[in-house]
Amino acid sequence: MNKFLLVTHVLLAGALALGAARAETPQKRPGVSLLKQKSLADTPDGPKELLRRYGIDADVWVTQFFQGIAAGANNGVSRYGGKVDGFLKIDAEKLGLWQGLRVSAQYEHYFGQNINNKDYALVPVNAAQAFIANDSYHSALSVVVTQQVSKELSFSAGKFNTMTLASQTPLIGGGGLDTFMNRAFALPSTGIGVASPGQVSDRLIVSPPYILGGVATLKTQPATFTLIVADPRNAQNPRVLERPFERGVGVVGGVTVPVEIAGRRGYHTLRGGYSNARGFDLDDADDVRARLVSRQPVTKKGFWLATYAIQQYLVQDPDHPDVGWGVFGLATLSDGNPNPVRWSVLAGFAGNNLLPGRVDDKWGVGFFHYGLTQPLLSGLAERGLYRRSEGGIEAFYNWAITPWLRLTGDLQVIEPWNATRPRETVMALRLQTRF
Secondary structure (H helix, E strand, C coil): CCHHHHHHHHHHHHHHHHHHHHHCCCCCCCCCCCCCCCCCCCCHHHHHHEEEEEEEEEEEEEEEEEEEEECCCCCCEEEEEEEEEEEEEEEECCCCCCCEEEEEEEEEEECCCCCCCCCCCCCCHHHHHHCCCCCCCEEEEEEEEECCCCCCCEEEEEEEHHHHCCCCCCCCCCCCCCCCCCHHHHHCCCCCCCCCCCCCHHHHHHHCCCEEEEEEEEEECCCCCEEEEEECCCCCCCHHCCCCCCCCCEEEEEEEEEEEEEEEEEEEEEEEEEEEEEEECCCCCCHHHHHHHCCCCCEEEEEEEEEEEEEEEEEEEECEEEEEEEEEEEEEEEEECCCCCEEEEEEEEEECCCCCCCCCCEEEEEEEEECCCCHHHHHHHHCCEEECCEEEEEEEEEEEECEEEEEEEEEEEEEECCCCCEEEEEEEEEEEEEC
C-alpha cells in the first residue's frame, strides 16, 4: 500500500498547483502566487515573513523515497520511506538580545523503510535514510550556536549535522535530499571519524553524520580558512554527549581559494585531518574480522586523511552567479591503517537547468571509487570473505514542479564491494515538499 503513496502525493500536489494557477480571483492579493512561493506557507506578509523580520526563520521539509534494485543481487527488492526535517534559525541580534549571535537547530524524523544494506554495497545508496536503527535513532536533533565576531571571523559550537553542512557545497550539494542520493556524494570523507564498536560501515567511510565540536571560520580576501575540532565518534550515539572526547579528538584544517576562469566562479579546497583516537589495526590479519564485528579493544592509535576538492562553473547566469552548472571533483588519501579507505575519488557535472522557465531544476551525473586498503581486503579474504574496492556512477534530475514541490528521478549503477555479487542497478523516485 505504501508504494502508491508517493505517486498519489505527486498527483495531488500537481492538481493543487494546477488549481492554484487557475484560481485567479478578484480577492487574490497582487504578488501572491502559490506557484512561485518558496514554500507552501511562505506568503507575503504571512507568518513566516513576519517571523523573519524578528530574526526567526522556520522551515519543514518532507522528503519521500521509493527506491528499488532493478538489476543485480536481490533484484526486485524495493522499499518506501521518508524523512521529515524541521529547521529553525534564530538571529539574536534582530531579537535585540546579542550582537552577532545566531542559533540554528535541525530536527529529523525517519519513517518507513529503505534498501540500504539489502544491496550488498558498502556505501549506502540512500544517504538521507542511512542512519536508522530498529531500536532507536528514528529521530535526531542538531543544535549549533554561532558567534559572528566580525565580518571575517566566526565561531560555531554544538552538534553538527555534517550532511547538512555538505549541502552548502556549490554544484555537488549534499545531504541526499535534493541532489545526489549515494553517500559517496552526499557525505564525502572528513577524515576524523571513528565508529562505535559494531558500527563497521561508519568506520569504513570515516565520515560521522553527526559531530560534536566547534568550527572557526576566517574569511579573507584571497581565501577562507576553517578549523574543526570535534569528537571523532558519531554524535548520534548518546554516549558522545554524555562523555565527550573520551576516545580522543579529531582536528581538520582547510583552506578554500576562489578562482575565476573566463569570468566564471570556481573553488579549490585543501583539507588535512588527524585524530588521536584508536582504530582497528588492519595489519593484524589474524584478528581483523573479529575486531571489525566485535566489541574487542582496538589496537592502533592515530590516523590522518588529506583531501582536495574543486568546483568550477562552466556556465553561469550573468544576473545570478550562484545559478549555473559546472564540474566538481574530490580526491582523498589516508594512512591506510587504521583507515580502511586508502584513497577515494569522485567527479562529475552538476548544476541548474538554464533553459527558460526551468532554472530551479537541478541535475547531476558523477562517478565515485573507494580504494580499500590491502590489509583489510587480505585479512577478510583469509576468512573466506572476498571483498574489493567499490565504485559506481549516479545520475539524477530534480524537477521543480514548483519551488516548494520537487520530484527527482535517480539512477545508480554500483560495483559492490562484495566480490561475490554482480553489478547492480538501483532506481529511485524522490518527492520533496517544503512547508
